[in-house]
Amino acid sequence: MAKKGKLIGIGVGPGDTELLTLKAAKVLESVPVIFSPKSAKEKKSIALSIVTPILEKRKDYKRLMVVEPLFPMIEDQQELEKYWNSAAELIANYLDSGRDVAFITLGDPSIFSTYSYTQKKLANRYEIETIPGITSFTACAAAKNEPLVEKNDILTIVPKIDGRLDNFLEHSDSIVLMKASRNTKELESAIDEKNRPKEVFSVQNCTQENEKIVEGFSTEKPYLTTTIIKFTDD
Amino acid sequence: MAKKGKLIGIGVGPGDTELLTLKAAKVLESVPVIFSPKSAKEKKSIALSIVTPILEKRKDYKRLMVVEPLFPMIEDQQELEKYWNSAAELIANYLDSGRDVAFITLGDPSIFSTYSYTQKKLANRYEIETIPGITSFTACAAAKNEPLVEKNDILTIVPKIDGRLDNFLEHSDSIVLMKASRNTKELESAIDEKNRPKEVFSVQNCTQENEKIVEGFSTEKPYLTTTIIKFTDD
Numbered sequence: 121m122a123k124k125g126k127l128i129g130i131g132v133g134p135g136d137t138e139l140l141t142l143k144a145a146k147v148l149e150s151v152p153v154i155f156s157p158k159s160a161k162e163k164k165s166i167a168l169s170i171v172t173p174i175l176e177k178r179k180d181y182k183r184l185m186v187v188e189p190l191f192p193m194i195e196d197q198q199e200l201e202k203y204w205n206s207a208a209e210l211i212a213n214y215l216d217s218g219r220d221v222a223f224i225t226l227g228d229p230s231i232f233s234t235y236s237y238t239q240k241k242l243a244n245r246y247e248i249e250t251i252p253g254i255t256s257f258t259a260c261a262a263a264k265n266e267p268l269v270e271k272n273d274i275l276t277i278v279p280k281i282d283g284r285l286d287n288f289l290e291h292s293d294s295i296v297l298m299k300a301s302r303n304t305k306e307l308e309s310a311i312d313e314k315n316r317p318k319e320v321f322s323v324q325n326c327t328q329e330n331e332k333i334v335e336g337f338s339t340e341k342p343y344l345t346t347t348i349i350k351f352t353d354d
Numbered sequence: 355m356a357k358k359g360k361l362i363g364i365g366v367g368p369g370d371t372e373l374l375t376l377k378a379a380k381v382l383e384s385v386p387v388i389f390s391p392k393s394a395k396e397k398k399s400i401a402l403s404i405v406t407p408i409l410e411k412r413k414d415y416k417r418l419m420v421v422e423p424l425f426p427m428i429e430d431q432q433e434l435e436k437y438w439n440s441a442a443e444l445i446a447n448y449l450d451s452g453r454d455v456a457f458i459t460l461g462d463p464s465i466f467s468t469y470s471y472t473q474k475k476l477a478n479r480y481e482i483e484t485i486p487g488i489t490s491f492t493a494c495a496a497a498k499n500e501p502l503v504e505k506n507d508i509l510t511i512v513p514k515i516d517g518r519l520d521n522f523l524e525h526s527d528s529i530v531l532m533k534a535s536r537n538t539k540e541l542e543s544a545i546d547e548k549n550r551p552k553e554v555f556s557v558q559n560c561t562q563e564n565e566k567i568v569e570g571f572s573t574e575k576p577y578l579t580t581t582i583i584k585f586t587d588d
Contacts, residue, residue: 129499131492133375141488142379143372230495230502231509239499250496252488254375258365261464262484265363265473268464269511274518275465276526277509284508284525291518292510 125153125215127246129235131228131253132170135328135344139254140174147251148174151222153214154184157191157207157234166344167224185214191234200237208241215246228253232279232298257296260323260346264333268348269294281307289314295349301341308337311349322347359387359449361480363469365462365487366404369562369578373488374408381485382408385456387448388418391425391441391468400578401458419448425468434471442475449480462487466513466532491530494557494580498567502582503528515541523548529583535575542571545583556581 128147133139148171158165165188175181189207194200214221225235229250239248261268269275273293278285280302288295289311297303300322322338324345325331337347362381367373382405392399399422409415423441428434448455459469463484473482491511495502503509507527512519514536522529523545531537534556556572558579559565571581
């Protein structure tokens with residue numbers, strides 16, 4: 121029986137192709153199948169556009185297999201499960217045929233990544249390797265030349281606001297609001313009014329050509345917006 | 355007057371040279387001065403050993419300027435300030451002479467990095483660029499092929515245990531204990547006894563040759579040990 125392929129999860133970083141790791145670039149220079157989910161049929165996957173400059177250098181670029189399944193941005197868990205299952209089966213077909221599959225994902229594969237849902241469905245059945253990537257929040261801090269945390273600071277990464285936020289506003293030293301485009305004015309006011317001295321900045325499209333750093337919460341909020349709150353009391 | 359040099363802070367990742375970014379590698383292939391603090395005179399800097407395979411390929415490797423100032427691991431802030439000030443002035447000398455300086459730091463420059471203290475002292479005086487790096491905690495999760503956070507999980511990064519830990523044990527979904535070698539048995543018992551279903555694993559020397567993943571807290575604790583606590587309740 122032919123040897124089965126390996127699934128390789130690759131974090132492609134926040135936007136700049138140069139923020140791929142050497143390890144990721146090496147895989148992308150030779151892997152036969154690239155798996156790049158997208159959130160809407162008419163949109164190009166951001167992860168795919170990040171790796172395209174690497175892929176284009178390949179001699180076999182025109183014959184390269186790029187699979188772009190739809191992973192819609194919906195909240196319905198049962199519906200989502202169907203998409204992940206069919207993606208996992210699609211990947212399994214390639215692995216069974218002996219081909220390695222690189223699953224590319226924005227940022228890092230272990231931080232709110234669709235890779236993790238798919239990967240779990242293939243665990244124990246296939247060899248899996250996960251290559252970490254630059255997360256958006258450290259790239260945002262780097263873009264502003266400012267540390268996220270120092271000394272004994274505690275850092276909290278919040279993907280979506282829920283009732284627990286107030287607790288973190290009380291006890292964390294730095295807070296990263298991922299996908300800040302979902303913030304509401306009310307939430308921002310609540311944070312602003314919190315009785316602790318703080319610095320707030322937002323980074324839009326970090327490391328991409330249209331990167332923009334703004335003080336405070338941003339009024340325009342493209343999808344890739346991150347807000348960082350640093351409390352300055354001791 | 356000669357153009358001043360640029361300070362480039364570079365996150366070199368957790369250990370594997372292949373986890374450098376393309377951007378970091380490119381700088382390291384040509385920068386005239388490498389600044390690599392070390393914690394003890396007799397020790398080799400881990401950050402330096404990570405980039406050495408890149409540096410060794412340089413034609414000018416033997417003439418390359420590698421500066422290794424001592425940044426001791428002490429708690430006394432006033433003492434530390436002296437070391438950072440003298441490091442900043444040392445860097446300033448190189449920058450004034452028109453040479454770029456790459457300040458290499460383990461993991462990412464914005465997460466508990468000595469780079470940030472030095473960099474602040476040079477801000478506004480020189481051009482500064484910060485290149486993010488792979489953080490230890492996403493590398494640890496990748497090594498175990500397991501996500502740190504999914505969906506609406508909240509992630510907390512804790513460098514050192516203080517009175518606030520209990521609060522995070524209550525409200526976070528995942529907790530990263532950095533530098534877990536400082537954990538005490540008492541602390542581990544306190545976490546273990548916390549009345550929430552959880553999974554705990556520790557990674558020693560992540561992505562390095564002697565990497566070791568253990569379930570639970572690790573009994574032997576080399577300096578580079580990270581413990582990840584994932585609560586499995588909803």
